[in-house]
Amino acid sequence: MxxxxxxxxxxxxxxxxxxxxxxxxxxxxxxxxxxxxxxxxxxxxxxxxxxxxxxxxxxxxxxxxxxxxxxxxxxxxxxxxxxxxxxxxxxxxxxxxxxxxxxxxxxxxxxxxxxxxxxxxxxxxxxxxxxxxxxxxxxxxxxxxxxxxxxxxxxxAGVDTHKEADEPEGKTLSASRRKRPTAKYGTVADLLALGLLRAGAEVHLSQGGRSANGTVTTSGEIVYGGVSYASPSKAAQQALGLQSSNGWTTWHVGNINGPTLDSLRDQIAETVGEVVE
Structure with a gap:
């Protein structure tokens, strides 16, 4: 809803x-x-x-x-x-x-x-x-x-505020009952809720000679260039000027040598023990 x-x-x-x-x-x-x-x-x-x-x-x-x-x-x-x-x-x-x-x-x-x-x-x-x-x-x-x-x-006031498709990425924790899901589960908001990521954390990327940084909001969005993105990949795409980019593997937390969002998502199964609906 x-x-x-x-x-x-x-x-x-x-x-x-x-x-x-x-x-x-x-x-x-x-x-x-x-x-x-x-x-x-x-x-x-x-x-x-x-x-x-x-x-x-x-x-x-x-x-x-x-x-x-x-x-x-x-x-x-x-x-x-x-x-x-x-x-x-x-x-x-x-x-x-x-x-x-x-x-x-x-x-x-x-x-x-x-x-x-x-x-x-x-x-x-x-x-x-x-x-x-x-x-x-x-x-x-x-x-x-x-x-x-x-x-x-x-x-x-009648302003059409619709932007290009920008939806949260990742299946929510309620999407499976398996103890150790092999597929990627969890959104950035789930990482925040589980304490694997903190609101206000800086995220960094560097690719093809371009680098950028953003911050994580309390609702699990990434703010880059003053614009908030629900999708990490959409934020990475805008930062790199590409048609597509996997933001989960591109954004590093803390500094460019820090863990990727994807590596934090790998910890979800270990953190929750069992994913339930």
Whole structure:
């Protein structure tokens, strides 16, 4: 069953009032405002740090991804001095007592810009690709977890966030009852759950004169170039610029001489003893 992201949407009776959606799992509040109506955003609520996406409707599929310490003020600046012919804004803030800080929105801006730019046919205008990485690793992991809700927020705005086929690789542990399966079993998420791999671990590859590194998220994805991939092979393919690549044997954990993901997966049978449904 596909993951469901719970969201509460408030639709004001006034046609010019921005819609507001609360993504409860990650404590994000999102405002959807037409360009003409951004001044209707409350300064008390939206004069805070966050990220935003400006959407066009001219068929160009051009988007602008930005950050601001004052979302309302920045959107008003974009209305009077537009970087592109945008018609709607999606403003995202943390719905907590402290909210985001400048380093957090710097990282998120880069991550969201990279994720959106990876969508076929979409062009990010002046969005940052070099996300701020000055935060400690555990904070970067917690921010990475927000991306599913951020992309869901864009889907509610009508953005097609579908990327090329990118599914978790490997048969899950529930796929067999055999004690020592000869086939490869387990996903990256299973490696995390069994303690064979830790969230935040760096992974490295080097092949054909090209090298790259990524990080493992709490959900078992690999982030390379600011984009998260559910498939290790898809991440390796993008990193190496190839049509195909076996990410299980290509990605090494810790450093280029560290164990491969595949060698860690070989330990699953020993760790669990018996695979059960």
């Amino acid at each position: 596909a993951q469901v992201i719970p969201v509460n949407v408030q639709v004001p009776a006034a046609s010019t009032a921005p819609l507001v959606a609360d993504f409860v799992s990650h404590a994000l509040r999102v405002a959807y405002a037409a360009r003409r109506d951004v001044d209707r955003l409350s300064g008390d609520e939206w004069g805070v740090p966050g990220i935003y996406v400006l959407l066009t409707d001219d068929g160009s599929h051009h988007l602008y991804v930005g950050q601001a310490v004052d979302l309302r003020k920045r959107l008003l600046q974009h209305r009077s001095r537009p970087k592109l012919p945008w018609v709607r804004a999606v403003a995202i803030k943390r719905d907590t007592s402290h909210g985001f800080n400048s380093a957090e929105i710097g990282y998120l801006e880069g991550r969201v810009a990279a994720e959106v730019a990876a969508i076929p046919g979409v062009t990010v205008i002046e969005g940052r690709r070099d996300q701020d990485t000055t935060l400690p690793p555990h904070m970067l992991l917690s921010l990475d977890e927000l991306l599913s809700s951020v992309l869901a927020a864009l889907r509610l």
